[in-house]
Amino acid sequence: MCPLVTLRGISKSYAGIPVLRGAQLAVEAGEIHGLVGENGAGKSTLMKILAGETRRDRGEILWEGEPVRLASRADAECLGITMIHQELNLAPHLTVAENLFLGHEPTVRGVIDRARERTEARAYLEELGFDLHPETPVRQLSPARRQLVEIARAAMRTARLVIMDEPTSSLSAKEVAELFRVVRLLQSRGTAVIFVTHRLDELAEVASRVTVLRDGRTVHEGSMPRLDYSHLIRAMVGRELADFYPERAAKIGGVVLRVEKLSHQGNFQEVSFEVRSGEIVGLAGLVGAGRTELLEAIFGIRSPEGVKVYVDGSPARVCTPQDAIRQGLALLTEDRKRTGLAPHLPIAQNITLANLRAVTRKGLLDLRKERQIAESYLELLRIRAQSATQMVGRLSGGNQQKVVLAKWLFTRARVFLVDEPTRGVDVGAKTEVYRHLNKLAESGAAVLMVSSELPEIMGMTDRVLVMRRGRLVANLVTRQASQEEIIRYATLGE
Numbered sequence: 001m002c003p004l005v006t007l008r009g010i011s012k013s014y015a016g017i018p019v020l021r022g023a024q025l026a027v028e029a030g031e032i033h034g035l036v037g038e039n040g041a042g043k044s045t046l047m048k049i050l051a052g053e054t055r056r057d058r059g060e061i062l063w064e065g066e067p068v069r070l071a072s073r074a075d076a077e078c079l080g081i082t083m084i085h086q087e088l089n090l091a092p093h094l095t096v097a098e099n100l101f102l103g104h105e106p107t108v109r110g111v112i113d114r115a116r117e118r119t120e121a122r123a124y125l126e127e128l129g130f131d132l133h134p135e136t137p138v139r140q141l142s143p144a145r146r147q148l149v150e151i152a153r154a155a156m157r158t159a160r161l162v163i164m165d166e167p168t169s170s171l172s173a174k175e176v177a178e179l180f181r182v183v184r185l186l187q188s189r190g191t192a193v194i195f196v197t198h199r200l201d202e203l204a205e206v207a208s209r210v211t212v213l214r215d216g217r218t219v220h221e222g223s224m225p226r227l228d229y230s231h232l233i234r235a236m237v238g239r240e241l242a243d244f245y246p247e248r249a250a251k252i253g254g255v256v257l258r259v260e261k262l263s264h265q266g267n268f269q270e271v272s273f274e275v276r277s278g279e280i281v282g283l284a285g286l287v288g289a290g291r292t293e294l295l296e297a298i299f300g301i302r303s304p305e306g307v308k309v310y311v312d313g314s315p316a317r318v319c320t321p322q323d324a325i326r327q328g329l330a331l332l333t334e335d336r337k338r339t340g341l342a343p344h345l346p347i348a349q350n351i352t353l354a355n356l357r358a359v360t361r362k363g364l365l366d367l368r369k370e371r372q373i374a375e376s377y378l379e380l381l382r383i384r385a386q387s388a389t390q391m392v393g394r395l396s397g398g399n400q401q402k403v404v405l406a407k408w409l410f411t412r413a414r415v416f417l418v419d420e421p422t423r424g425v426d427v428g429a430k431t432e433v434y435r436h437l438n439k440l441a442e443s444g445a446a447v448l449m450v451s452s453e454l455p456e457i458m459g460m461t462d463r464v465l466v467m468r469r470g471r472l473v474a475n476l477v478t479r480q481a482s483q484e485e486i487i488r489y490a491t492l493g494e
Contacts, residue, residue, distance in 0.1 A: 002065035004029040004192050005050070005081075005161060010059035011216075012045055017386070019045045021216040022059070027161065027192050032183060034203045034224055035196045037213035037236050038428045040384060040396040043196050046213065047163050050194075051083035052076035080160030084150045084167065090138050097121035097134035100153050128152055128182065144175040151182055155191070162186060163194045166424055168202055173286075180206050198427065200229045212236055233427050244431060245459030246438050252462065253277035256446035257298075257415045258310040264302050267293035268470040275415070275446040280437060282461035282478065283450045285490045289467040291450045292334055295417045299331040300324045311415060325354055330408035332401075334419040334450070340404045343393030347385055348374035350392045350403050355411045377406035381436060398429025405436055416440055418449040422456065434460055454483045466490050 003026040012020040020042045027033045037043050048054040050061065052070040061068050063079055070076050076083075090099050097118045105112045106120070121134040130148050138146060147167060154162050164183075168176045183193055183206055197203050203210065204226050212220035212235040220235040257275040262268070268290035275281045283291050297304045300318040309316045316327045324331070333339040341350055351374045352359045359370045374388035381402040385395060392403055401421065408416065421437065422430045437460065441447055451457050457464055458478060466474035466489040474489040 002062075003027055004031075004064060006062040006065075007046070007050065008060050008062070010046060010049060010061075011057050012042075012049065012054065013057060015386075019216055020049075020056075022218075023213060023216060024218040024221070025050075025211050026221075027194060029160070029192055030187055030190045031209065032187055032193045032195060032207045034207035034210035035194055035213070036198065036200065036203070036210060036232065038396075038398070040399070041213040041236070042216040043213055044165060047083060047165060047194065047196060050076070051081055051163060053083070077157070080157075081163070082154040082157065082159045082161070083163040083165065084147070084154060085165050090146055090149060092139035093137065095135050095137055096125075096132050096141075096149055099138055099149055100124070100134075100156060102153075104157070124156055125152060128155065128185065130182075144171050147171070147179070148182075151179075155182075155186060155189075159186075159191055161192045161194070163196070165196045166198070167195070168197065168199060175287075176202060198425065200232060200427075204229075236427055244434075245456075246431075246435050248280070248438065248441075248460075248462065250278035250280075250438065250441035252279050253444065256312055257448065258313075259298065260308045260310070262294070262297060262304050262308040264293060264297050264304050267297075267302070268467070271467075271472045273465055273472065273475065275448050277444045277446055278441050279463070280441050280447040280449060280461045282457040282464040283448060283467065284452075284454065284457050284464050284486050285467035287452070288469075289490065290470040291467055292419055294467070295331060295419055295448070295450060298324075299329055299417055301331075325411055325413075328412070328414035329417065330354075330411060330413035330415065331417045332404050332408065332419060332421060334423065336397075336400055336404050337393075341392050341400060344391060346389045347378070347383070347392050347395070347403055348388040351377055351388075351406045351410055354407050358410070373410065374406075377409065381406055382432065396429070397424045398432065401425055401429070401433060402436070405433075414445055416445055416447045418447060420450055420452065422451075422453070454486060457486070458483060 005027050007023065007025040010020050010023045023042060023046050035043055045054060049056045052073045052075045055071065061070060091102060100121050101117050106116045107113055118134045125132050130152060132145060132148060138149060167179055171179060186193055195203060195207055204224055207224045209222065210224045211218060212232060214236060254277055255274045256277050260272050261270040263270055271294060285291050293302060296302045298309055300320045300323050309318060311327050318324045318327060337343055342353065348370050352370050359366050359373065371388050378385060378388060383399050383402045385399060392400060421433050425433060437447060449461065461478045464476050464478050464481060464486060465472055466486055468490055
């Protein structure tokens with residue numbers, strides 16, 4: 001019996017630069033198949049070719065053993081192939097029901113039948129077990145619930161193959177469990193799922209087989225391991241990762257950031273802590289505990305009550321992000337594409353964006369100086385790009401994160417507020433991010449890092465602050481704590 005879909009010798013280049021070099025992939029009907037690899041390995045390009053969104057240069061695609069030509073998304077959809085992107089393709093101004101039926105609306109005498117649309121949407125959402133109201137505008141939904149709309153839309157169209165690109169990158173543990181329930185439901189109906197992710201432990205819960213890409217080539221195909229991922233990691237990065245987290249060697253000095261009884265109505269209450277020079281402090285807790293909101297308040301995105309933040313012992317009057325930058329604060333946001341970068345601008349302009357004064361002369365931008373500065377950061381942070389003039393949106397996730405870091409390094413910040421620094425970043429790029437965070441601490445900066453990955457908290461921090469329902473409930477020395485203790489504080493409190 002032949003696979004549902006087979007990709008053979010798929011090659012693709014952009015501007016003469018190879019992205020795929022004879023990649024292979026085979027997926028059985030009803031199979032949940034993992035696709036992993038470092039950012040830039042070619043995963044997204046290969047999936048876009050399969051979804052009809054990008055044309056291959058060479059190679060062939062077989063559908064149930066027969067060659068097919070996928071020149072457009074419509075061609076792929078006719079076969080039952082649909083792709084759910086990491087950046088969801090929904091119309092935010094339309095309702096859930098309208099998004100579900102977009103392009104396939106029920107009509108009566110040429111007029112869209114909205115009543116039938118709502119009724120059928122409600123019935124289908126109930127069948128899937130999704131707690132979504134058909135008349136809710138999509139813009140009011142959380143990222144996790146928007147993803148459910150995308151999945152429902154794919155399932156409604158009798159998809160035979162669903163491609164999910166980094167589906168868990170913005171989900172809580174509870175939401176991930178819900179997603180896996182839906183994936184298994186699709187599988188029970190005979191739908192195959194290609195699950196693109198960097199989270200090997202999550203992939204092990206649902207996938208039976210896995211394919212690894214490296215530098216545009218397929219370097220491994222086989223069963224998905226359940227516990228030991230060392231050989232997968234070795235296949236992904238082409239080297240051993242003996243020390244995944246670099247050793248902490250920074251000298252801890254005096255207090256740089258002090259927060260005193262900081263509150264923001266509805267998000268957190270009377271939070272107090274300190275971060276010292278050379279110290280990396282983790283901020284742990286469940287989704288909704290107030291961690292991101294706390295960082296945004298310190299940085300001036302939210303307005304807390306009174307002056308409760310001190311930098312180097314002096315009150316930091318931070319009412320706007322511009323105030324924060326002047327006070328020596330930097331914020332690496334959780335959603336780098338939406339709030340950390342300008343995707344349609346070149347790398348050089350993104351790097352200088354938060355410190356334009358340094359590259360202007362008499363009110364005019366010094367483009368030569370800007371390019372030279374950007375090129376120095378490309379070399380310093382080992383950012384893989386064609387040049388400093390390349391659009392930042394065309395970089396891999398790991399390289400985009402390095403551009404965000406370069407932007408804040410260029411401001412000469414003293415305090416780095418880092419929110420989920422490795423979200424959507426592959427295994428190899430994570431080690432690079434960790435190395436640079438360590439270097440920040442060694443240079444004397446104070447780092448406050450939000451992370452939902454407890455191994456990351458345990459491997460990267462000197463201390464860990466635990467939040468629960470808007471309150472700080474624990475201040476632990478990392479080397480004396482355990483993951484179980486952190487979870488206990490995050491779920492049960494003091």
